[in-house]
Amino acid sequence: MEFPRPLAAPLAAVPIPLIDRAVKLMFKSLLRRHPGLFERLGEHKSKRYAFRPTDLPLVFVVEPARAAVSVMRKPADPAADAVVESPLFLLLALLEGRCDADALFFSRSLAVIGDMEAVLSLRNALDGCEIDLPRDLCAFAGPLAPLVSRTADALRRRVLAGEHAAWN
Numbered sequence: 237m238e239f240p241r242p243l244a245a246p247l248a249a250v251p252i253p254l255i256d257r258a259v260k261l262m263f264k265s266l267l268r269r270h271p272g273l274f275e276r277l278g279e280h281k282s283k284r285y286a287f288r289p290t291d292l293p294l295v296f297v298v299e300p301a302r303a304a305v306s307v308m309r310k311p312a313d314p315a316a317d318a319v320v321e322s323p324l325f326l327l328l329a330l331l332e333g334r335c336d337a338d339a340l341f342f343s344r345s346l347a348v349i350g351d352m353e354a355v356l357s358l359r360n361a362l363d364g365c366e367i368d369l370p371r372d373l374c375a376f377a378g379p380l381a382p383l384v385s386r387t388a389d390a391l392r393r394r395v396l397a398g399e400h401a402a403w404n
Contacts, residue, residue: 237394239291239324248293248309256307259296263305265376266367274300276361280354286316289324318350318358329392330359332367 247255267273274281277300287296288310297306297314308314320327322345329335330346337359340346348355370388374381 280357283317286319321347
């Protein structure tokens, strides 16, 4: 399932500092709930990972050693050791460990460019974290948390019901 184009198009006009700030707040919230998220990366903790949702005009760069994330607009090609490309919802399902990354890779729903070993290490680190984005990011939503949680749960069920997103 791709991110709806009518919702993705305005992201091309929203100022990057605004998007970057929101992403940084969500990232910090996620790290507070999962402080050991990057500890299992070992030698790959110092790598830079770029995530390029194929259905958004944005690129996200994660630097585990600094516990940092940044956002830039496409066609930016940030310096990264590994680049992962896929529709946004599949990237988020992978973050939660709810999809079979190998099946997505071999079906060409997911592309990896660069240091494959670093990406496998990241996948293994994520597998042990039990990330649940609706639950983990509800604190970020403040008084809208129940609505955000229900919406995110419904969206996740719909995405995972797709033929390209098999359960692990």
